[in-house]
Structures are given as C-alpha cells and as structure tokens.
Amino acid sequence: MIDRRALVRGALRALPFAVAVRSLGAQEGGASPDTLQADLLRDPSLLGRLRDPASEYDNDPVVVSIERRLRCTCGCTLDIYTCRTTDFSCTFSPALHREVIAMVKGGQTPEDVVAALVAREGPAMLMAPPARGFNLAGYLVPGLVMASGALGLAAWLSRRRMAVAADSPGTGAVTSPPLPAPDAEQMERLRRALEDVES
Amino acid sequence: MTLLGDFALWAAMLIGLWTAAMAFFVPWQSRPALATSITRGAHAACLALLVAAVALWRGLFTHDFNIEYVAAYTARNLPDYYLVTAFWAGQKGSLLFWAVVLSIFGALAQLLTPSRHRDLLPYVAGVTSVVLAFFVGVMLFGDGANPFERLPFTPPDGRGLNPQLQNPGMIAHPPTLYLGYISITIPFAFAIAALLARRLDTGWIIAMRKWALASWLFLSIGITIGMWWAYIELGWGGVWAWDPVENASLHPWLTLTAFLHSVMIQEKRGMLKRWNVGLVIGTFLLSIFGTFITRSGVIASVHSFTQSDVGYFFLAFLFVTAIASFTLLYTRWPALAPEAKLESMLSREGAFLYNNLALVGIAFSVLWGTLFPILSEAVHGTKISVGPAFFNRVNVPLGLFLLLLTGVGPLIAWRKASPANLRRQFIAPTLGGLVTLATMLGFGMRAFYPLVSLTLTGFVTVTVIQEFTRGVRARMRLHAENALLALVHLVGRNRRRYGGYVVHIGIVLYFIAFTGMAFRTEQTVELAPLESATIESPYGHTYTLTHLGVSQYAALNRHVSAATLDVARDGVRIGSIKSEKRQHVDSFGNPTFEPSTEVGIRSDLREDLYVVFGGTPDGTERAQYKIVVNPLVSWFWIGGVVLVIGGLLTMWPGGPQIRAARRIMPQAGYAVPLASVSE
Numbered sequence: 001m002i003d004r005r006a007l008v009r010g011a012l013r014a015l016p017f018a019v020a021v022r023s024l025g026a027q028e029g030g031a032s033p034d035t036l037q038a039d040l041l042r043d044p045s046l047l048g049r050l051r052d053p054a055s056e057y058d059n060d061p062v063v064v065s066i067e068r069r070l071r072c073t074c075g076c077t078l079d080i081y082t083c084r085t086t087d088f089s090c091t092f093s094p095a096l097h098r099e100v101i102a103m104v105k106g107g108q109t110p111e112d113v114v115a116a117l118v119a120r121e122g123p124a125m126l127m128a129p130p131a132r133g134f135n136l137a138g139y140l141v142p143g144l145v146m147a148s149g150a151l152g153l154a155a156w157l158s159r160r161r162m163a164v165a166a167d168s169p170g171t172g173a174v175t176s177p178p179l180p181a182p183d184a185e186q187m188e189r190l191r192r193a194l195e196d197v198e199s
Numbered sequence: 200m201t202l203l204g205d206f207a208l209w210a211a212m213l214i215g216l217w218t219a220a221m222a223f224f225v226p227w228q229s230r231p232a233l234a235t236s237i238t239r240g241a242h243a244a245c246l247a248l249l250v251a252a253v254a255l256w257r258g259l260f261t262h263d264f265n266i267e268y269v270a271a272y273t274a275r276n277l278p279d280y281y282l283v284t285a286f287w288a289g290q291k292g293s294l295l296f297w298a299v300v301l302s303i304f305g306a307l308a309q310l311l312t313p314s315r316h317r318d319l320l321p322y323v324a325g326v327t328s329v330v331l332a333f334f335v336g337v338m339l340f341g342d343g344a345n346p347f348e349r350l351p352f353t354p355p356d357g358r359g360l361n362p363q364l365q366n367p368g369m370i371a372h373p374p375t376l377y378l379g380y381i382s383i384t385i386p387f388a389f390a391i392a393a394l395l396a397r398r399l400d401t402g403w404i405i406a407m408r409k410w411a412l413a414s415w416l417f418l419s420i421g422i423t424i425g426m427w428w429a430y431i432e433l434g435w436g437g438v439w440a441w442d443p444v445e446n447a448s449l450h451p452w453l454t455l456t457a458f459l460h461s462v463m464i465q466e467k468r469g470m471l472k473r474w475n476v477g478l479v480i481g482t483f484l485l486s487i488f489g490t491f492i493t494r495s496g497v498i499a500s501v502h503s504f505t506q507s508d509v510g511y512f513f514l515a516f517l518f519v520t521a522i523a524s525f526t527l528l529y530t531r532w533p534a535l536a537p538e539a540k541l542e543s544m545l546s547r548e549g550a551f552l553y554n555n556l557a558l559v560g561i562a563f564s565v566l567w568g569t570l571f572p573i574l575s576e577a578v579h580g581t582k583i584s585v586g587p588a589f590f591n592r593v594n595v596p597l598g599l600f601l602l603l604l605t606g607v608g609p610l611i612a613w614r615k616a617s618p619a620n621l622r623r624q625f626i627a628p629t630l631g632g633l634v635t636l637a638t639m640l641g642f643g644m645r646a647f648y649p650l651v652s653l654t655l656t657g658f659v660t661v662t663v664i665q666e667f668t669r670g671v672r673a674r675m676r677l678h679a680e681n682a683l684l685a686l687v688h689l690v691g692r693n694r695r696r697y698g699g700y701v702v703h704i705g706i707v708l709y710f711i712a713f714t715g716m717a718f719r720t721e722q723t724v725e726l727a728p729l730e731s732a733t734i735e736s737p738y739g740h741t742y743t744l745t746h747l748g749v750s751q752y753a754a755l756n757r758h759v760s761a762a763t764l765d766v767a768r769d770g771v772r773i774g775s776i777k778s779e780k781r782q783h784v785d786s787f788g789n790p791t792f793e794p795s796t797e798v799g800i801r802s803d804l805r806e807d808l809y810v811v812f813g814g815t816p817d818g819t820e821r822a823q824y825k826i827v828v829n830p831l832v833s834w835f836w837i838g839g840v841v842l843v844i845g846g847l848l849t850m851w852p853g854g855p856q857i858r859a860a861r862r863i864m865p866q867a868g869y870a871v872p873l874a875s876v877s878e
Contacts, residue, residue: 038817038819038820038821039728039819040818043751043758044819046758046760046780047782048780050815051813051814053725054816058723059722071586077440077584079586085435085723085825089793123583124583128585128586128588128589129575129584134574134575134578135583138567138568138571142560142563142567143593145564146563146564149556149559153552157541157549157552189677192677193673193677
C-alpha cells in the first residue's frame with residue numbers, strides 16, 4: 001500500500017517521464033503505461049456520492065448538445081450538462097445523462113431524445129420553449145416593444161423638429177434670448193482653441 | 200440583547216411612521232421647528248436601528264444559539280470574519296441590514312444635502328421613513344422574519360454558514376449590492392420630494408446626483424463581485440447565467456445608467472424632465488421588485504432565500520408605491536414641460552435618447568424573460584422558463600447597439616451636428632474600429648457577433664482616446680501646461696465628463712471579456728494518478744494536465760480532499776493547479792452541509808485554465824475533472840476596477856460647481872461673430 005505522501009513524491013519524480021511520454025503522443029484521457037494504481041482514499045465519503053464512471057459519451061457533441069437543450073429536473077434551473085458537470089451532489093442530472101446516452105446509443109436522433117424526455121417531464125424541461133402559442137409572445141414582445149419605442153421616439157422627434165421649424169420661420173434657427181458678446185480675451189482664446197481643434 | 204433588539208425595531212418603526220406622518224400630513228413649511236423635528240426623525244430611526252444591529256452582532260459573536268438566526272447561520276468553529284458576514288447571510292439578517300443601511304443613508308442625506316435644498320429635506324425624510332417603516336414592519340409582522348426570534352431550547356452548536364457563502368466574494372458581494380439597491384431610495388426620495396414641493400427645476404437633480412452615482416457605483420461593484428464569486432465558487436465556469444436573481448440586480452442598474460445619461464439633457468437643455476422622474480421612480484420600483492424576486496421564491500433561482508410569505512409584503516409595497524408615485528407624477532405633469540426643444544436627431548441629445556431606448560429596452564427584455572414563467576403559468580398553467588439562449592438572442596444585438604452609442608455619443612455636438620463636425624470627429628474612431636476588424640480577420644476570427652463586438656470596442660476606445668487627446672492638447676496650448684499637468688487639470692476640472700469616459704473604457708473591457716467567453720472550450724475527464732488529459736486553447740495552445748493524486752486533510756471547520764494537476768502548455772511545464780472538495784463540519788465533527796467544491800484557476804490576461812474536481816467513481820484517487828479554457832476572463836475584473844476608478848472620479852467632491860439649478864440655459868456658449876474670428 002502506498003501512502004498519500006509517497007504517492008505524490010512518486011508522482012513528482014515521474015513527472016518528467018510522463019511529460020516525455022505525453023509529448024510522444026499519450027492518449028487524451030486514456031491510460032498510459034506509466035500511470036500508478038489508484039489508491040483508496042482515507043475517507044471517500046468526504047467527497048460526497050461516488051460518481052458514475054466516465055464514458056466516451058461524456059464529451060460527445062451530440063449528447064452535450066441534447067443536454068444543453070434540456071433543463072435538469074432537480075429544480076436548479078441549469079441545463080442537464082451544466083448541472084451534471086457543476087452540481088456534483090445532484091442525482092437527477094447523472095440519471096438523465098444515462099438516459100440520454102442510452103437513447104443515443106439506441107439510435108434515436110437528438111430530436112427524438114428531446115421529444116421523448118419532454119413528453120415525459122413536460123414542456124418546462126426545455127431550456128428554450130418552442131416558438132408557438134403563448135411562447136411566441138415570449139420571443140416577440142421584447143422586439144415589438146423596442147420597435148414601438150423606436151417608432152414612438154422617431155415620431156416624437158419628428159414632431160419636435162416641426163415645432164422648432166414653426167418657431168423660427170425662414171431660418172430654422174431656435175429663438176433664443178440675446179446672448180452676451182465675448183470680450184477680446186475670450187475671442188483670442190476661442191480663436192486659438194478653434195485652431196487647435198481644426199488642426 | 201434580543202429584547203433590546205426587538206425594542207429597537209419597534210422604536211425605529213414608530214419613529215419612521217411618526218416622521219412620515221409629520222412630513223406628509225402636517226404643514227411644516229411655515230414651522231421651522233417642526234421641519235427640523237422631521238429631519239431629526241431620520242437620525243433617531245438610524246440610532247434605533249444601529250442598536251438593533253449591535254444586538255444581532257452581539258448574538259452572533261457570543262454564539263447565542265438560543266437566537267434562531269444565530270443557530271441557523273453560524274457555528275462555534277466559524278471564522279470570526281464570517282460571523283460578521285453572517286449578519287446578511289440569511290433572510291432575517293439581510294432585512295435588518297437593509298433597514299440599518301437605509302437609515303444611515305437617510306440620516307446622511309439630511310446631513311450632507313446643501314442648505315439651498317433645505318425645503319426638500321422634510322419630504323425626503325418622510326419618504327425614507329416610509330420605506331424604513333415598511334422594512335422594519337416586515338421584520339416585526341412577517342412570518343419568521345424577525346432576526347431576534349428565540350428558539351424554545353438552546354442547541355449546543357449552530358448549523359454553520361452555507362459553504363458557498365464562506366468565500367471572500369460573499370464578504371463583499373451582498374453588502375455592495377444591497378448598498379446599491381438601498382441607496383436608490385435617496386434619489387427616489389428627492390424625486391418625490393421635488394414633486395410634492397413643486398420644486399421641479401434641476402435643483403433636486405443636483406441634490407441627489409451623487410446619490411444616484413453612488414447607487415450606480417455600488418450596484419456595478421456588487422454585480423461585478425457577484426460575477427467573480429459565481430466564477431470562482433459555483434464551478435460552472437461562467438460569470439453570468441441569466442438567473443432571475445442575477446437579472447433582478449441588472450434591472451435597476453440599466454435604468455439608473457439610462458438616468459445618468461438622460462439627466463445630462465435635463466441639466467444642459469431643460470428637457471426630459473418627466474422621463475427622468477419616471478426613470479428614478481422606475482429604478483426604485485425595480486430595486487423593490489428585485490427584493491420580491493429574491494425573497495418570495497415565486498421564480499426558481501439558485502440564489503433565492505428560503506421561500507416565505509415575506510415576498511408578498513414586497514409585492515404589495517411595490518404596487519402601492521407604483522400607484523402613488525406615478526399618480527403624483529401625473530398631477531405634476533404640466534409643471535414638468537420641457538424648456539427647450541430637440542433640434543436634430545443627429546445631436547448629443549439624440550444619441551442619449553437612443554442610448555436610453557436601448558438601456559430601457561434591455562431592461563424590459565430582461566424583465567420580460569424573468570417574468571415569463573409567471574405569465575406562462577397564468578396563461579396555460581405551466582411555468583415555462585426561458586433560458587440563456589433567449590436572453591442572449593435578444594440582448595446581444597441590443598448590447599452591441601449600446602456599445603456603438605457609447606462611442607457615438609461623445610462625438611456628436613449638442614443641439615445639432617454639422618457634417619463637418621461629424622467628419623472631423625468620426626474619422627479616427629472609425630479607423631480604429633476598422634483596424635481592429637482587419638486585425639481580427641487576420642487572426643482568422645469569423646464569428647459575426649465577436650467580430651462586431653471587437654470592432655466596436657476599437658471604435659469606442661479610439662473615441663475616448665481622441666476626447667482625452669484633444670482636451671489635453673487644447674489645455675497645453677491655452678495654458679502652456681505640459682501634457683501630464685494638462686491631463687490632471689483637464690480631468691480635475693471636468694470630472695463628470697472624463698470620469699464618464701473612464702467608465703466607458705471599463706465597459707469596453709467588459710465587452711472584450713464577454714466576447715472572449717464565446718470561445719470557451721471545455722471537457723470532462725477521468726484520470727488515474729499520472730494520467731494526462733489535453734485540452735486545446737482557442738489561441739491554439741495545448742494544455743496538458745497530469746493528475747498527481749488526491750490528498751485528504753483537516754482544516755479549520757472542514758475536511759478537505761484536494762486533487763492536484765500538473766499543468767504544461769505546449770509541452771512546457773507552467774505549474775500546478777488544485778481543486779478541492781470540502782466537507783464542512785460543526786465543532787463536534789458532524790457534517791453540516793453537502794460537500795462543496797472549490798475550483799482551481801490559473802489565470803493570465805489571455806485566458807484562464809479552470810479546473811473543477813468532480814469526485815471519484817470508486818473511492819480511490821481516480822478523479823473526475825471538468826476542465827475549461829476561458830479566454831479573456833481577467834478583463835472582467837480589470838474592467839471592474841477601471842469602472843470603479845471612473846465612477847469615483849465622477850463622484851469626487853470639489854471641482855467647478857454646476858449652477859444649472861438657478862439658471863435657464865437657452866444656449867451654450869457665446870454668440871460669436873465668426874467673421875471677426877477669421878480676421
């Protein structure tokens with residue numbers, strides 16, 4: 001039995017070799033000849049429940065894309081993929097993950113998998129509800145309100161501009177009270193400032 | 200002490216009610232002593248609530264587990280600094296925290312407001328007292344909301360603080376966010392006071408402007424620290440999940456940002472008075488709405504307090520306040536007529552209007568998405584939530600439009616921009632944007648939104664640089680100053696303007712960081728000791744992570760299982776990274792919560808390598824990890840610092856006084872006979 005400290009020391013000693021092996025093409029996530037036998041932890045219960053063994057489907061793009069479309073049923077508001085890779089105490093998302101894998105292995109398309117789970121759990125399971133019925137309002141109302149706001153703003157501005165034009169016929173200038181005339185020093189400063197800006 | 204705390208709550212509520220009654224129903228205008236008495240009511244309520252706060256903190260520090268709140272949120276082995284933060288960790292304590300801070304702000308508003316706005320202060324005290332009495336009333340009458348509630352027995356130890364709250368981020372995030380929410384009450388109080396007193400010039404705006412800036416700054420800091428906490432603590436590798444409680448903090452921030460821009464139009468041109476009052480009222484209502492969302496449990500959120508009927512107190516308060524405020528606004532509608540007219544859509548005022556449209560539009564769309572579960576349940580009986588995909592689809596284009604306006608606004612002249620002005624102002628920023636675009640295309644970036652985002656960040660950055668450069672050069676010529684002195688004087692004499700530009704740079708950095716998130720890569724792996732996994736970075740690097748093993752040890756109030764990975768980038772070792780599982784225990788060694796996860800992060804300006812130790816499949820050192828490469832995340836935190844610097848610069852006291860309260864400004868500048876200039 002190797003204790004923990006000995007294991008870490010051994011690991012550090014073996015590191016250069018491990019790096020060399022990796023650079024020769026060690027497999028991603030796969031076992032390599034220089035790995036150590038995984039020792040039992042002193043108290044595995046401190047890590048919470050044991051995880052399902054990893055499978056090649058854990059990072060499968062099809063499985064991940066399906067899981068990202070579906071909400072975990074534990075009530076966390078996260079999608080299945082995020083929940084199972086974030087909340088390690090959740091028992092719902094790993095179970096749903098197993099189901100998704102089983103259905104994908106069984107040859108079902110992503111749409112079939114999503115439809116099957118939604119049929120069982122209800123439409124609330126979808127991260128993005130289908131754009132039909134009242135859900136359509138969910139997608140359209142913000143855009144409609146923004147468009148209405150923009151149109152309202154344009155109409156208001158247009159009315160204002162007409163009012164300005166009506167105030168000052170002929171010139172289009174705004175009626176303003178008489179303005180103070182600048183003194184010589186201010187004129188000189190203005191001239192230099194204008195030169196600077198123009199340059 | 201609980202008796203004293205209870206007594207202090209009752210005293211605060213009664214003082215608040217008395218102050219409000221005097222302010223609103225007694226003619227104090229002709230009785231200076233009564234007006235003084237009303238303003239002193241704000242101080243008295245503050246004193247009473249400080250006593251209540253001391254009583255609760257004493258219970259927390261003396262481990263008085265007979266107090267239900269102390270037993271629920273602390274334990275004997277909880278570090279002392281978390282005994283301080285436990286004050287706001289739960290529903291009851293956070294309500295008291297809210298009331299205490301509001302009372303302090305209410306008292307400070309009375310002390311710090313210049314005497315020329317004295318006639319508004321009794322009304323301000325009245326409004327803050329109503330809000331204060333409401334919060335204290337919730338504690339006294341809400342089901343299980345009194346922080347001084349006692350248990351029928353005294354447990355030997357408390358349950359302890361939720362492990363996710365035992366994090367430096369949670370020391371600062373809730374109080375700063377609360378400070379933002381709470382301080383919104385002061386601008387709201389000044390708006391209502393101005394309406395009641397019929398003092399509808401720009402005086403009330405000048406009196407409350409720094410409060411509005413402070414609210415905005417606190418909200419910004421609170422939101423940013425919340426993003427940091429979510430990133431380093433929750434383990435999903437992101438900063439923003441469009442969770443209802445997260446959204447609730449964004450609503451008032453958006454409308455307050457809109458107000459801080461549109462108020463400039465009112466100060467400069469006497470326009471948008473109704474809109475500005477409406478924005479302040481709306482911002483306050485949104486802060487109460489956020490409290491309702493957080494405390495009612497009506498919408499599922501990972502951040503909510505325990506579901507209770509307290510939320511419905513807030514819903515009722517929300518409706519009553521909305522009806523009263525908007526009715527008051529309606530009765531003063533004619534007195535809020537604009538003093539000037541908009542002359543051109545192509546003007547600074549026009550840009551601010553579009554900016555307001557975008558900000559309020561985003562606030563509405565976020566609110567709509569947040570409330571959609573309630574609406575859908577009302578319509579077809581099922582709570583349908585819209586996820587991040589909805590929020591991103593709606594808000595990303597609006598956010599980019601807003602970023603464009605951030606660059607366009609400073610470039611356009613007030614009143615009406617001439618073609619020559621536009622040409623002169625836009626050439627450099629447009630070139631800046633195009634150069635950024637070409638650079639990104641050269642690096643092979645093809646995704647539409649990231650390209651647009653980075654192009655606009657280039658545009659806005661050059662806009663800000665141009666504004667600073669022109670100002671410095673003008674000062675160097677006019678005052679014969681060197682560049683550094685000119686910069687210092689330029690910023691010092693125009694703190695709002697140039698502080699605002701610094702804030703814009705902070706916002707640009709946020710956009711850069713958000714753009715980076717679009718390129719994140721992640722995978723889950725299971726590794727035996729000395730086994731390696733590789734992950735590609737979006738920059739083309741290959742990270743190789745070698746699992747070194749899992750060590751278990753006891754620390755403070757927890758047992759730690761630490762998994763360590765050795766990290767190499769492109770074959771070169773760059774260090775190690777450690778992620779932990781923590782099982783918290785009470786002082787008798789009994790587990791108190793489910794094991795929590797501490798992520799491991801290696802961060803640089805380009806990207807973060809983010810590792811989460813998920814656990815073991817067989818009780819051995821065989822470990823499962825989630826590995827994420829997150830580009831540009833550091834720029835969130837740098838952007839946050841820049842934004843705070845800009846905000847502080849804007850708020851810094853002193854500098855030229857704005858006398859807009861007492862004058863009408865029909866036109867900026869002098870009437871200049873141009874012929875004489877060219878002579």
